[in-house]
Amino acid sequence: MKTLVFVEQRDGKVKKASLEALSVGRALCDATSGALAAVVLGQGVSAIAEVAGKYGAETMYIGDDAIFAAYSTDSYGLGVGKAAQVFGADVLLFSATAMGKDLAPRVAARLEIGLLSDVTSYAVENGGATYRRPVYSGKAYAAAAPKAGKSYAVTLRPNVFAATESPRPHQVIKLENAVAASDVKAVVESLLASKEGLLDVAEADIIVSGGRGMKGPENYKILEDLAKPLGGAVGASRAAVDAGWIGHEHQVGQTGKVVSPTLYIACGISGAIQHLAGMSTSKVIVAINKDPEAPIFKLATYGIVGDLFDVVPKMTEAVKALKARG
Amino acid sequence: MDILVLVKHVPDTETRVKVAPGGTSLDLGEANFVVSPYDEYAVEAALQLKEKQGSATITVLTVGTDEAVKSIRQALAMGADKGVLCGDPSFEGSDAGGTARILAAAIKKAPFDIIFCGKHGVGDDNQQVGSLVAALLGIPAVTVVTSIDYSEAGLVRCHREVEGGVEVVKTPLPCVITCQKGLNEPRYPSLKGIMAAKKKEVVNYKAADLGIDPAQAGKAGAAFEIKGYELPPPRPEGRMLGGEVADQVNELLRLLHDEAKVI
Numbered sequence A: 001m002k003t004l005v006f007v008e009q010r011d012g013k014v015k016k017a018s019l020e021a022l023s024v025g026r027a028l029c030d031a032t033s034g035a036l037a038a039v040v041l042g043q044g045v046s047a048i049a050e051v052a053g054k055y056g057a058e059t060m061y062i063g064d065d066a067i068f069a070a071y072s073t074d075s076y077g078l079g080v081g082k083a084a085q086v087f088g089a090d091v092l093l094f095s096a097t098a099m100g101k102d103l104a105p106r107v108a109a110r111l112e113i114g115l116l117s118d119v120t121s122y123a124v125e126n127g128g129a130t131y132r133r134p135v136y137s138g139k140a141y142a143a144a145a146p147k148a149g150k151s152y153a154v155t156l157r158p159n160v161f162a163a164t165e166s167p168r169p170h171q172v173i174k175l176e177n178a179v180a181a182s183d184v185k186a187v188v189e190s191l192l193a194s195k196e197g198l199l200d201v202a203e204a205d206i207i208v209s210g211g212r213g214m215k216g217p218e219n220y221k222i223l224e225d226l227a228k229p230l231g232g233a234v235g236a237s238r239a240a241v242d243a244g245w246i247g248h249e250h251q252v253g254q255t256g257k258v259v260s261p262t263l264y265i266a267c268g269i270s271g272a273i274q275h276l277a278g279m280s281t282s283k284v285i286v287a288i289n290k291d292p293e294a295p296i297f298k299l300a301t302y303g304i305v306g307d308l309f310d311v312v313p314k315m316t317e318a319v320k321a322l323k324a325r326g
Numbered sequence B: 001m002d003i004l005v006l007v008k009h010v011p012d013t014e015t016r017v018k019v020a021p022g023g024t025s026l027d028l029g030e031a032n033f034v035v036s037p038y039d040e041y042a043v044e045a046a047l048q049l050k051e052k053q054g055s056a057t058i059t060v061l062t063v064g065t066d067e068a069v070k071s072i073r074q075a076l077a078m079g080a081d082k083g084v085l086c087g088d089p090s091f092e093g094s095d096a097g098g099t100a101r102i103l104a105a106a107i108k109k110a111p112f113d114i115i116f117c118g119k120h121g122v123g124d125d126n127q128q129v130g131s132l133v134a135a136l137l138g139i140p141a142v143t144v145v146t147s148i149d150y151s152e153a154g155l156v157r158c159h160r161e162v163e164g165g166v167e168v169v170k171t172p173l174p175c176v177i178t179c180q181k182g183l184n185e186p187r188y189p190s191l192k193g194i195m196a197a198k199k200k201e202v203v204n205y206k207a208a209d210l211g212i213d214p215a216q217a218g219k220a221g222a223a224f225e226i227k228g229y230e231l232p233p234p235r236p237e238g239r240m241l242g243g244e245v246a247d248q249v250n251e252l253l254r255l256l257h258d259e260a261k262v263i
Helices: A016-032 A048-054 A073-087 A099-109 A215-230 A238-242 A273-279 A309-324 B037-053 B066-078 B095-109 B129-137 B191-199 B244-258
Strands: A001-005 A036-042 A059-062 A089-097 A114-119 A119-126 A128-135 A142-148 A152-156 A171-174 A187-193 A208-212 A233-236 A263-265 A284-289 A304-305 B001-005 B010-011 B033-034 B057-061 B082-086 B112-118 B141-149 B153-163 B165-172 B176-179 B203-204 B224-230
Touching: A001 A016, A001 A048, A001 A073, A001 A099, A001 A309, A001 B176, A016 A036, A016 A119, A016 A152, A016 A171, A036 A048, A036 A073, A048 A059, A059 A073, A073 A099, A089 A099, A099 A114, A099 A152, A099 B095, A099 B129, A099 B141, A099 B153, A114 A128, A114 B095, A128 B224, A152 B244, A187 B153, A187 B203, A208 A215, A215 A233, A215 A263, A215 A309, A233 A238, A284 A309, A284 B244, A304 B165, A304 B244, A309 B244, B001 B037, B001 B129, B010 B066, B033 B037, B033 B066, B037 B057, B037 B112, B037 B176, B057 B066, B057 B095, B066 B082, B066 B203, B082 B095, B112 B129, B112 B153, B141 B165, B153 B224
Parallel strands: A001 A036, A001 A089, A036 A059, A059 A171, A089 A152, A114 A152, A208 A233, A208 A263, A263 A284, A284 A304, B001 B057, B001 B112, B057 B082, B082 B203, B112 B176, B141 B176
Antiparallel strands: A119 A128, A128 A142, A142 B224, A187 B165, B010 B033, B141 B153, B153 B165
């Protein structure tokens, strides 16, 4: 299968999720005697060819142009679409990041191909791939296979696949004049960073999350105090968000973000089914709750029945001591 | 001004999902079907824009069976003006691409200035239809939007959520806006609204009305074949930590560091 991976960069730095996508692409190509190409768009991004080559791309399509300096669905859609056509891609891979989820449908519509969202595993048999993806935020998984002979696109959930180096000699092909200024309608004018550099739950390896048991907005500070030395992000249940205690961008669950960090610490979260759907694939789950009957304990790797206002600050001290020891 | 809202009729988020016998479909039990939660933000965004405009017509569109009219009525009860059901039997089982082709065909039958929908339909979780509809109509889409500024004529300026921040996106109208939680607080229908909704017009389009080839819709038109469904594997049995709080915390840290190796 001729496979093309969209490599996402911001300020010239490649997203880790794109390295994961390249590794999946490399494995698909190895299993099907296919060729792997990557496309990167931006300004001053030519050096990224080396990175993509290190992760297995044999051909790099580079659109290094002022028109790609800021992300636009229109310009990036045309750029990736052009690379796919020049390469003759059978399969397009994107990461299911904010950009990938915005871009992939535009490209799929342009190429008139199908798109499978948020894939978490795949298998190759007889030269064809079958993909698994969560539905109902992970309450179930669907296995889907592309219909025979059809090109298609896939977005891959970040943090699920390993990024593995597999260096290949690679050629670079410049994408010239892929986009005219008049093609670009929607433009990103600026990027506003979220406050105090706290990590986004969608990107964090460790999440400290609080629910109704937090009792009020002022108490989220104790979760931030634990998240900081752990290098983690602060999450929340729908109950806490709907109560106005914390912004919705922190919400984990079926109507929030679906996450699978290596460590999820649930504080004062009882475990409503719509919350569990959003975090049940976390590698390790710690539950701290006063109620020994709380459903969250059924999922927990380690559980503490107790008062989070007592337990969490003590954890923070212990984590700081652990980090100080190195 | 003609405002469109795309909605989906879905099982509510409390639904417990099982795999149906045979393994190729899901058993949703006695699921309660509702307007997909993100679509409620879309309806509210349309209502707020109409209030700002003074006069506008809000049309709510969905692809689904006769059951899905309930979601249209819900939006009409909130204050939308008319409904369009794309309800041909050949549409059942459509994937995101098929759904978008059907909606785009229905949208093209009348003028429009702006289209709102939820950022994704709860359940299939594709997050594709809004973007695909925009592409088929040849207009921009701004996805995962948490605020909309209409202060300049002929364009909108939106905040869209990305990892660790928000992008400020400017786009000319017409466009598609997919709505994220935080954009607004959807209103509850009033009793008067519910009564009025019963009398509002809901058009039913069949495949022939939309010029849709049944081979392009439903399962036949889907790009992927569903091979089967399964439930996630159960998590291994957990461990409850006993003793005084200080002991519990020490033991937890030891386990996270030495056993699980995650900190």
